[in-house]
Amino acid sequence: MSYDPREARGKAAIVGAIDIASPTGMLDKKGRALEMQMIKGALDDAGLKVTDIDAVFSCMGMMPSMELAEYLGITPRYTDSTMTGGSSFEVHVEHATAALTLGLCDVALILYAQTPKSSKGDMGGMAGMMSMMGASPMAQWDLPYGLGTPSASYSLAAQRHMALYGTTSEQLAQIAVSTREWAMMNPNARFQEALTIDEVLSSPMVAAPLHKLDCCLVTDGAGALILTRADRAKDLRRDPVYILGTGTAHTHAMSISQMPDITTTSAAISGPKAFSMAGITHDDVDVLMTYDSFTITTLLALEDLGFCKKGEGGAFVEDGKLGPKGSFPTNTNGGGLSYTHPGMYGMFVLVEAVRQLRGESGPRQVPNAKLAVANGCGGVLSACSTVVLGTEETL
Amino acid sequence: MARFEPQTNELTAPFWDATKEERYLVQWCTACNKAIYYPREVCPGCLLSDNLEWRESPGRGEVYTFNVTHKPGLPFMTDRLPFVVALVTLEEGTRVVTNIVNCDPSEVSVGMPVKVAWEDLSDGRKIPVFEPA
Ligand SMILES: [Zn+2]
Numbered sequence: 001m002s003y004d005p006r007e008a009r010g011k012a013a014i015v016g017a018i019d020i021a022s023p024t025g026m027l028d029k030k031g032r033a034l035e036m037q038m039i040k041g042a043l044d045d046a047g048l049k050v051t052d053i054d055a056v057f058s059c060m061g062m063m064p065s066m067e068l069a070e071y072l073g074i075t076p077r078y079t080d081s082t083m084t085g086g087s088s089f090e091v092h093v094e095h096a097t098a099a100l101t102l103g104l105c106d107v108a109l110i111l112y113a114q115t116p117k118s119s120k121g122d123m124g125g126m127a128g129m130m131s132m133m134g135a136s137p138m139a140q141w142d143l144p145y146g147l148g149t150p151s152a153s154y155s156l157a158a159q160r161h162m163a164l165y166g167t168t169s170e171q172l173a174q175i176a177v178s179t180r181e182w183a184m185m186n187p188n189a190r191f192q193e194a195l196t197i198d199e200v201l202s203s204p205m206v207a208a209p210l211h212k213l214d215c216c217l218v219t220d221g222a223g224a225l226i227l228t229r230a231d232r233a234k235d236l237r238r239d240p241v242y243i244l245g246t247g248t249a250h251t252h253a254m255s256i257s258q259m260p261d262i263t264t265t266s267a268a269i270s271g272p273k274a275f276s277m278a279g280i281t282h283d284d285v286d287v288l289m290t291y292d293s294f295t296i297t298t299l300l301a302l303e304d305l306g307f308c309k310k311g312e313g314g315a316f317v318e319d320g321k322l323g324p325k326g327s328f329p330t331n332t333n334g335g336g337l338s339y340t341h342p343g344m345y346g347m348f349v350l351v352e353a354v355r356q357l358r359g360e361s362g363p364r365q366v367p368n369a370k371l372a373v374a375n376g377c378g379g380v381l382s383a384c385s386t387v388v389l390g391t392e393e394t395l
Numbered sequence: 396m397a398r399f400e401p402q403t404n405e406l407t408a409p410f411w412d413a414t415k416e417e418r419y420l421v422q423w424c425t426a427c428n429k430a431i432y433y434p435r436e437v438c439p440g441c442l443l444s445d446n447l448e449w450r451e452s453p454g455r456g457e458v459y460t461f462n463v464t465h466k467p468g469l470p471f472m473t474d475r476l477p478f479v480v481a482l483v484t485l486e487e488g489t490r491v492v493t494n495i496v497n498c499d500p501s502e503v504s505v506g507m508p509v510k511v512a513w514e515d516l517s518d519g520r521k522i523p524v525f526e527p528a
Contacts, residue, residue, distance in 0.1 A: 139402065140433070141432075141433045141492055142492050144398055144399050145492050146467055146469070146471055149467065149468030149469060152462060152464060152468070156481075163505035206464075207465065207467075208462055208464075208477075255433070257432070257491065257492045262482070
């Protein structure tokens with residue numbers, strides 16, 4: 001007997017999708033209240049009830065999916081608390097696709113809510129984290145040198161990319177500028193004013209070579225997805241967005257010293273897996289939604305997913321092709337750089353990909369979008385997960 | 396705030412004890428003939444602990460990559476901004492986290508040869524950092 005992931009191509013679909021963010025960066029609700037708002041929104045979108053959910057995916061909490069199901073008062077028969085940081089939701093889509101295809105469950109809920117901006121000033125979390133880490137590898141070998149935040153780790157990747165390939169700060173800044181051009185068309189985006197390369201370069205240095213405006217936002221945000229099997233999806237309220245391919249890989253956890261090659265992320269593995277399962281080539285992609293915790297995160301993903309060669313990401317982006325007037329629409333919601341970034345942004349790349357494929361993106365709609373790639377990157381360039389999504393036409 | 400001082404455990408006590416005499420130790424698996432970083436309870440190559448040993452290192456290598464931290468996200472080393480965080484590839488082949496000291500941050504480059512230097516911690520231990528070789 002042989003097994004082939006291509007057998008799951010198009011067998012599952014996203015039938016409910018919602019996210020929320022605000023120009024103030026803050027939301028009225030938080031915690032479970034915000035989560036319930038998202039669940040209701042995604043279920044209403046699909047035309048399903050909470051009692052239809054029999055699979056729960058969450059990465060927030062001690063026993064995430066169990067705590068969520070208990071709160072909802074449901075008894076799921078499939079459960080998944082996989083935590084890979086910001087790419088958790090792409091991994092959840094992959095796992096849900098497999099479980100739905102095998103008949104292990106019928107209706108899957110994937111959920112995320114976090115409100116770091118409203119909760120700003122609460123340093124209890126960090127003090128707790130430090131004491132918990134004790135003699136952990138990071139606490140012994142990274143923190144004593146001042147390496148302990150995402151910006152410190154990502155700047156290490158950016159510096160080596162610049163040294164090896166001649167990538168410039170201007171090229172990285174262009175990514176922030178192109179992404180902002182999309183955010184200017186998103187009324188829910190945190191930043192909607194025009195941005196120039198000079199403004200990025202003159203923003204304060206955080207960890208050279210990365211400036212403040214090379215870094216993502218810190219905002220409140222939340223979202224939810226409902227998935228079901230393709231046969232059932234057709235009877236629901238919205239046009240299904242089919243899962244055509246998935247792939248996941250990780251190179252390390254939170255210690256970037258353990259990354260085999262700091263300029264090559266595991267998207268170089270997850271991308272080809274997802275593309276192969278979907279049976280697509282790069283030319284088939286109408287929209288790319290890729291995790292942008294930092295400008296360098298986008299650049300590495302473009303190379304590792306194979307849209308350009310390793311080292312050529314700077315030249316690829318410098319003509320502004322990622323923006324609304326460009327030939328390669330990328331991060332059309334305004335990204336983690338300008339739309340929202342509550343800490344684990346991967347939910348939002350999926351929701352915007354769904355919107356684009358449903359033709360719901362309003363002024364930022366990519367005409368006739370049929371196929372989208374959503375690429376998550378969690379940890380510190382650690383865990384990449386790629387999902388290929390398509391309309392019925394792509395089946 | 397000053398530098399975050401690492402806790403020692405049973406595994407890493409020999410490393411930190413040696414720093415008091417400015418001796419830089421690297422963990423090796425003699426069966427796999429490979430240096431290991433960060434130090435492990437077992438060698439990830441053979442999953443055994445019997446063949447692990449600490450060897451004194453000349454503490455030489457080159458800068459793999461670095462940043463110049465101006466605005467640290469954590470409240471440590473704020474008394475010495477900006478500082479250089481680097482990954483250094485040792486002659487032994489492992490890639491370690493460190494700081495580059497005793498030079499202006501603008502002089503640091505990828506590929507620059509460096510050697511170990513020492514800074515005092517509050518309890519008699521020292522922490523290995525690197526400086527231009
Ligand atoms: Zn070994």
